Amino acid sequence: MFDIAKVRADFPILSRTVRGGPLVYLDSGATSQKPFQVLDAERHFYENSNAAVHRGAHALAEEATDAYEGARETIATFVCAETDEIVFTKNATEAINLVAYAFSNATDKARQGIEVDQRFVIGPGDSIVVSEMEHHANLIPWQELCSKTGASLRWFGITDEGRLNIESGVIDSTTKIVSIVHQSNLLGTINPVREIMEMAHAVGALGLVDLCQSVPHMPVDVVDLGADFAAWSGHKMLGPTGIGILWGKSDLLNSMPPFLTGGSMIEMVNIDHSTFAPAPKRFEAGVPMVAQAVGLARACEYLTDLGMENIFTHEQELTAYTLAELAKLQGVRVIGPTDMVERGSAVSFVVDGIHPHDVGHLMDSKGVAVRVGHHCCWPTCRRLDVPATTRFSTYLYNDKADIDQAILGIMAAQDFFGSAPRVSA
Amino acid sequence: MFDIAKVRADFPILSRTVRGGPLVYLDSGATSQKPFQVLDAERHFYENSNAAVHRGAHALAEEATDAYEGARETIATFVCAETDEIVFTKNATEAINLVAYAFSNATDKARQGIEVDQRFVIGPGDSIVVSEMEHHANLIPWQELCSKTGASLRWFGITDEGRLNIESGVIDSTTKIVSIVHQSNLLGTINPVREIMEMAHAVGALGLVDLCQSVPHMPVDVVDLGADFAAWSGHKMLGPTGIGILWGKSDLLNSMPPFLTGGSMIEMVNIDHSTFAPAPKRFEAGVPMVAQAVGLARACEYLTDLGMENIFTHEQELTAYTLAELAKLQGVRVIGPTDMVERGSAVSFVVDGIHPHDVGHLMDSKGVAVRVGHHCCWPTCRRLDVPATTRFSTYLYNDKADIDQAILGIMAAQDFFGSAPRVSA
Amino acid sequence: MSEDLYQEIILDHYKNPRGKELNVTSRGQSHQVNPTCGDEVTVDVGLNADGTLQVAYTGQGCSISQASASVMSELINGKTPDQAAPIQAAFMELMRSKGQSEPDEELLEDGVAFIGVSKFPARIKCALISWMALADSQIKAQLTTEMR
């Protein structure tokens, strides 16, 4: 295991005060804090090797290109992927949209008589499968794709406990792609994605997994998950804002039409037509987020040094503790799995008679940063009949003292609101 | 005016050595270097206020949201725009693609019977107008739009001197959008964009200007340019990598379908359909590049403190000097305007008998960083019958000593290659 | 800190809402949502025979949003549109004040309790949601009137 006190000392923000007291940061599911090592790596890049990558022959351009491509290699290794299967995007949202647009672009081109890979051509009669626990980032791109092509959207429902309900018949021969979250950011549920990817492949559909809440928190081998694509963000795993990753199988990436087009993604350009570079360059138009790639690679190294297994174990312990402490409170109900079977560290709950917004506010006044609302999973809230939840989401720098402080915050809110009426649903 | 020595001291990278000598950085057209003030601003954000914006009710989330929205305001003021007309993207390339995709998405939706703004519906019989001096970022997105919709691409040619040839008849009643670069990154030519935007509006077409090479180098009032949209990048104006800007008129932005979809850009989300927030949020799906927005705002302040008029004057002087010095060299031919009429600081040239790649390499060996190649303007090179060029591009931190050193580099290359054969075209 | 925000008056309106689910002969209705937290409010506006406004609301959300709706209905119910307008303007102004203004107690009555909310950017939207719904439903109601 690792020494939490030493880890905490790497994160400058954790020593600041909030509303007069020390900061207790329990909102890493939204975005993580950054260790100075990552900030130093970015700054070192800017102060020593900053230049446009892949475009210059001078020394700085060479160094910048090496830094950028070296970062790609480090990140690939972190998830056991091939280097040229890693595409840099601005966030996970762009990564998922990139795949959704491969379908609409291929379909548009096919309509104009251009030869495209049929796996990406979609229309009425075809279906796309998601679930009722998807983040908006893995739902709306597919809704939009349906609205543009006439395909239909289907979804796996969820149980009252917040587990995926993998009914048969949802995925069938009409299905072109199945896109599922690995770990729910609202419920904490870890889904059997390998099984679902197999179901997709059995009918010839493609599969995407949303790894936003798993790559930062547990060892992930993207190949082992059996998916064709995976997407996640850098800012949730100690990296800078403004960078995300799409992983995709090489043969698929290379048979997709480009998404954003412009400089650096080309092979030949004429005034009226162009040809494109192979992946990953094909999907990285324009000057990319070079410093952020360097920072994210440093984040991967930082995590590797601590050990992803250790981080996972630490968070499992903390989550078990959180669930136990919450169970002791009257009038508090966890939304999502209440045991430690296949669940990660995001813990949502509602407090009888107090709206989550008010719970969050009272906690904030004690320096505890939690997130309240629908957590970009509005359909999940509707399904579980809660207007919103309060969510604790921990990371490697949190300890039991943080949870204790947060529990005190809930109790203070209960005191404060006393005999408040039940919130109407 | 300002004190160049003092300015240079703000840029840590300028004091490093390259290949054993001091760095002479003449590649700001590709990307600019960063003053420590910008790096400090980013770091200060990460160390004090880092949180997901628009998503939390806790103190850090409030501070982060203020920092992000405050940055939008600063950047808007910098170009005389309304704050809610500024959309953050990852680079200029994404900004231009965003507008191109408004057309393809609106057209796809119209085909499915969804009501859309007719200004964005495009198909066979419609045309898009660009020019022969566009950067690939302002060419390929429109080629792709044409290939997906059956619209045709037209372009203004250029003269042998590298000036736009604004023939009548290119823009006509079939034209849906005219997209033109303000200042060419290859030639240095400054185009009469206001006139061209008027021609576009006269036939009911929309107009976009690519401000990548003008916003960093001269005072720009986006409204005054008469365009409907404008795009540029942060990294070329002292800002971080990973951030760009789309400016658009409010009524247009709000009548465009969304582009990237996911969290933060929504109004209501149901499992099978959603509605969207007004601009600029509508176009900012997912956790955005918050730290980079803060850094870019600080860059705007830095530039404003020095005065964009002063920066422009300084660069004009330097460019006149560069052109005069180049004119003294035998066998060197400037590609682009050779006088100071409507031209900026990018100066391209070819050297008889020496390929640009070799010129660049010899200069690099003297610590002079210049760019060689087609500069993402391959069609422009073809038109002007050069395989590639060598380009000097200066910025506020360059002085005559830099140019002198670069000129020595060219002379060294000529010495070195001596009686080399003419490069065949 | 919490005391800044949650004044007694607010808690009282939250626990004992006025004007909630009244039976109003609605001529205008507006449904507003806060996209970040999912809070919702629906406001119905009608006219009494004497030309004064009838206002009712339903909704779910945090104490601030619900108390604000209750205060809003108490303040606006029975006022003529001309009497209501300055109250609406004053409340909007109060919420923009970042805790700096001195609200007119005569005009805003219990509404002054929301001065603390204006210091918390993330909660201003909560306090305003019912007032936005009111303004929107009034526009709709007037449209209906004109169309007759």
Place this chain on the structure above:
Amino acid sequence: MSEDLYQEIILDHYKNPRGKELNVTSRGQSHQVNPTCGDEVTVDVGLNADGTLQVAYTGQGCSISQASASVMSELINGKTPDQAAPIQAAFMELMRSKGQSEPDEELLEDGVAFIGVSKFPARIKCALISWMALADSQIKAQLTTEMR
């Protein structure tokens, strides 16, 4: 620095290219482009009656790309495919070596001059472009053979 890269042999091949625009009875042709700088090279491959390779190229580009094409044609012309293969592999290997390998002068002849290029990542592509075109045109030529 420059001397690392631009050895005499390279400058000589650049100024006096061998095998450029020869008349080859082409059975395979490959056109390669360097997307960053626009350098181009076209390689033609045919077979002589004795089963040895006939190689010619045209192109435009920097000294490194052109000299490399010249060296390539000199090395490969008149070799059997079996004799050419180890030379091709050795040159690829050399370019990957970052200046660290000791190239086999017997095998690579003038090609050893490119050791300096391998230290400059941005120039490696220049040196390799004709060799990539060669490999590609060989594949095409063999395909043609098999299809008969």
